[in-house]
Amino acid sequence: MPTVVFHKAGHSYTDVVQDNANLVVRAGIKRFPYPHLRYECGMGKCAKCACRVLAGAEHLPPPNWKEKKQLGERLDQGYRLACQLWLTADIELAQDDGEA
Ligand code: FES
Numbered sequence: 001m002p003t004v005v006f007h008k009a010g011h012s013y014t015d016v017v018q019d020n021a022n023l024v025v026r027a028g029i030k031r032f033p034y035p036h037l038r039y040e041c042g043m044g045k046c047a048k049c050a051c052r053v054l055a056g057a058e059h060l061p062p063p064n065w066k067e068k069k070q071l072g073e074r075l076d077q078g079y080r081l082a083c084q085l086w087l088t089a090d091i092e093l094a095q096d097d098g099e100a
Helices: 023-028 065-077
Strands: 003-008 011-016 050-055 079-081 091-095
Touching: 003 050, 050 065, 065 079
Parallel strands: 003 091
Antiparallel strands: 003 011, 050 079, 050 091
């Protein structure tokens, strides 16, 4: 089961999640990384869930078309849309403060 390290506003939060966990789905049912993860649509349309992947990016599938459309050149800086990721391996993510 993947271990997720989530950084936000100078704090780090760590938990183990089930295989194929989606962090936005989890936050929606008030499970880690709730209440720290910012998100809105859950459908790849708003980019509010954008996070920078600090470790474990090699285990993620390539960005889908929604991530390419929403993130553009931020993909090159390591950003992904948390709502579009189903996690199967350890990952470390950081979400910027403020609005996406
Ligand atoms: S929550 Fe809107 S793009 Fe992920």
